[in-house]
Amino acid sequence: MPLPSDERLIALSNDLLQQFETIFGQHPGFRPAHAKGTLLTGTFTPTPSATTLSRASHLTRSSTPVTVRFSNSTGLPLIPDNDPNASPRGIAIRFHLAEHSHTDIIGHSTDGFPTHTGQEFLEFLRAIAASASATSHPTPVEAYLGSHPAALAFVQAAKPNPSSFARESYFGVTAMRFINKDGASCYGRYRILPEAGNDFLDEAAAAKKTPNYLFDEIAERIAKGPIKFRILAQLADDGDVVDDATIHWPEDRTQLELGTITLTQPVADNAHEQKQIIFDPIPRVDGIEPSDDPLLELRAAVYLISGRRRRSAHEQ
Ligand code: HEM
Numbered sequence: 001m002p003l004p005s006d007e008r009l010i011a012l013s014n015d016l017l018q019q020f021e022t023i024f025g026q027h028p029g030f031r032p033a034h035a036k037g038t039l040l041t042g043t044f045t046p047t048p049s050a051t052t053l054s055r056a057s058h059l060t061r062s063s064t065p066v067t068v069r070f071s072n073s074t075g076l077p078l079i080p081d082n083d084p085n086a087s088p089r090g091i092a093i094r095f096h097l098a099e100h101s102h103t104d105i106i107g108h109s110t111d112g113f114p115t116h117t118g119q120e121f122l123e124f125l126r127a128i129a130a131s132a133s134a135t136s137h138p139t140p141v142e143a144y145l146g147s148h149p150a151a152l153a154f155v156q157a158a159k160p161n162p163s164s165f166a167r168e169s170y171f172g173v174t175a176m177r178f179i180n181k182d183g184a185s186c187y188g189r190y191r192i193l194p195e196a197g198n199d200f201l202d203e204a205a206a207a208k209k210t211p212n213y214l215f216d217e218i219a220e221r222i223a224k225g226p227i228k229f230r231i232l233a234q235l236a237d238d239g240d241v242v243d244d245a246t247i248h249w250p251e252d253r254t255q256l257e258l259g260t261i262t263l264t265q266p267v268a269d270n271a272h273e274q275k276q277i278i279f280d281p282i283p284r285v286d287g288i289e290p291s292d293d294p295l296l297e298l299r300a301a302v303y304l305i306s307g308r309r310r311r312s313a314h315e316q
Helices: 008-025 117-130 138-147 151-156 201-205 211-223 270-276 293-314
Strands: 039-047 064-070 090-098 099-110 176-179 185-194 229-235 254-268 289-292
Touching: 008 117, 008 176, 008 293, 039 090, 039 185, 039 211, 039 229, 039 270, 090 293, 117 138, 117 293, 176 254, 185 254, 211 254, 270 293
Parallel strands: none
Antiparallel strands: 039 064, 039 254, 064 090, 090 099, 176 185, 176 289, 185 229, 229 254
């Protein structure tokens, strides 16, 4: 995955990484966002209908090996799983197409994002950081939320604790453009839904859980049997906004089943492999193109810069 040459994009990426560090502190060797995670492996099996949407190779061949990383929110590697800031949870899926060839899906457990652009997200993070020492109201973040309804909606969206990473739903949030073998194209947004169904804890039940309950649970669950998720694409109608992660499409839009992920094993040497793997928000595979959502190109740069730092870091 290449680093873009656009200097403004790189400068914004570095400013965003600096802001994460200001808020969460320095944790060399860990991600500045979604720091606490675990990797599992398995396979992806597409449905026959997936090829109507895209000619991408993992949707046309019978099965593809995958690596999946589940994570808590924030840049705190030790955040308790029942901390309210640990949501949204993350999922990152790597489809191993061939040696040195892969494509990824990244999603989180809230359907949406607080800002349309990376610059707005930087302003939001700066407002959060400035509010830590604020003594009067409105604090900078209260003022930001007062003037940015999409960010307020994201902050106020319910984010209950799941009983398991395997009982949570995840959303790709940014649209992709899918192209099939006849050249027909359609925009869609990923949804990754647990075969075991959603299951959430109320506040009292969450408060009684241990700080690692989700990571302990997923290790126990996979030791007993496979963990499955369905991958769907919510398809845009003509006229739907396809370049803004803050805008929802109506729930009655078609949801096409693309296939099933079956996870069977934890990754050996998990901490080392988490340090090495750098997920990419841009698909970079024939048959799936990024939309013009400005978050995609920026995040690809941010994750790559961050991942390279992580790989070269010596933990303290
Ligand atoms: C301007 C927007 C965003 C910024 C600046 C940002 C920033 C970051 C950073 C710095 C990382 C750590 C990357 C690494 O070190 O490898 C990260 C990881 C992650 N982000 Fe974002 N993010 C943004 C938007 C999103 C959106 C829209 C989603 C939901 C789809 C999302 C979900 C995730 C997940 C799941 C991870 C963990 C990936 C992994 O397991 O390696 N982020 N983000």
